[in-house]
Amino acid sequence: MFIRLGALCFLASLLYAQPLDQKTFTKIFGQVKDSVVTINFSSTQIVNGRPTTADGSGSGVIVSNDGLIVTNKHVISDTTRSFRVTLAGGQELGASFIGMAPDTDISIIKLSSLPAGGVKPAIMGDSDQLEEGDWVLAIGSPFGLGGTLTAGIISKKERSIPITQEGGRSQPHYLIQTDAAINPGNSGGALVNMKGELIGIPTVILSRTGTSSGIGFAIPSNVIKKILSDVAIKRTTLGWLGMSVQSVSELSLGIKRQLGITAQAGVVITDIEKGGPAEKAGLKQYDVLVRINSEEVASVSNFEWLERNLNPGDTALIKIERRGSSQLQDISIAVGESNKKTP
Incomplete structure (x- = not known):
């Protein structure tokens, strides 16, 4: 069962080669803690046909000097x-909604005013280097326990899991899997590397109990x-190519032989939307797509991420x-426009 979301401390291996001393985590926490906030919210939900107010809390990460905050x-x-x-020091401030991604679990809000002395944005890391x-x-x-620190390792750098977004499609990118404990309320918080750089935003856990079981996932930085x-x-607007695909790596040798596929990587086109960009460009069912512009296509999630980042009206x-x-x-291929809209 996938649970949105949450973190407690689970250290996986004492044999890990990355050099650590007794105060390593303490030092990094000191660098990052002021960039992480608690968000308390009220929302309206329909229960048994009636609107009901629900209160809750989550986390967020300050990412700019003018008070932009990323959350789920x-x-x-x-x-x-x-x-x-609520800032790390306990000061409570108002904020406004800026926007949200149409195809992944990211929202952006902004502080209505800045505290005396300003804010401390997180330093963005490169999640591809994990x-x-x-x-x-x-x-x-x-x-609701603000400023909680937990630790773990990267269990899987690129994990595709079936978490559906609007329209019933999965998020168009990999997630980072970690065994750092993630519990309800960690949603939107920080996952940082040993340089104190933000490399992910915790978003969901896999659990039978609703609390951490050592399998958590974060959206890459x-x-x-x-x-x-x-x-x-x-x-x-988001790009759209008008095709459905499946990873070549998921096909059996028998299916590959039957379809005449010799490529070792890429995605095979399983369906082409009538009148869409792929059909107009002359693409055919069972063509294997291996590259979009200069980017290699490795999987379905990878394809969908590259597709959504294309600009409608451009030629790819x-x-x-x-x-x-x-x-x-x-x-x-002339890039079409997705029916999804950006913030």
Whole structure:
């Protein structure tokens, strides 16, 4: 069962090679703690056909000097009735809703005023540089307990799990899997590396009890950077190519032989939307897509992330393997517009 969300301390391996001393976690916590906030909110839910007020709390991470805060969409969304932000030092401030990603669990809010002395934004790290076994720390407000620190490792750098967003589709990117304890209330908090850099935002756990079982997931920092960029440039549309795909790695050898697929990586086109960009570009069912512009396509999540980041109206160059051809082909495709909208 996937539970949104939460963190407590679970150290996985004393043999891990990354050098640590007794105060390593303490030092990193001191660097990061003032960047993590608690968010208390009230929302209206329909229970037995009647509107009911529900109160709750989550976490958020300050990401700019002017008070922008990243959190989860299931913590704060455009339907949240009211919310307040509590800083690490205990000061409570008002905030306003800025926007949310249409296809992943990220929302952005902004402090209505800044505290004396300003705020301390988190330093963004590069989530692509993570490796399995790296130590990470989770900081947030599990069960409303602000400033809680937990520790663990990267269990899986890139994990695709079936968490559906609006429209019934999974989020268009990998998640980071960690065994740092994540509990309800850690949603939207910080997952940081040993440099004190933000490398993820905890979003969901896999648990039979609703509390941490050592299997938690975070949205990578490089995804968060893209969402923040979309907001900064006031991007309102997402790219769409008009095709459904399946990872080549998921196909059996028998299916590959039957379809004439020799590519070792990429995604195979399983369906093409009538009148869509793929059909207009001459793509065919069972073509294998291996690259979009300069980016290699490794999986369905990878394809969907690259697709959504294309600009409608632009022309993308894709590279495919087609049955009966011994060479890869380049095809230009006019990017369409997704029916999803950015913040």
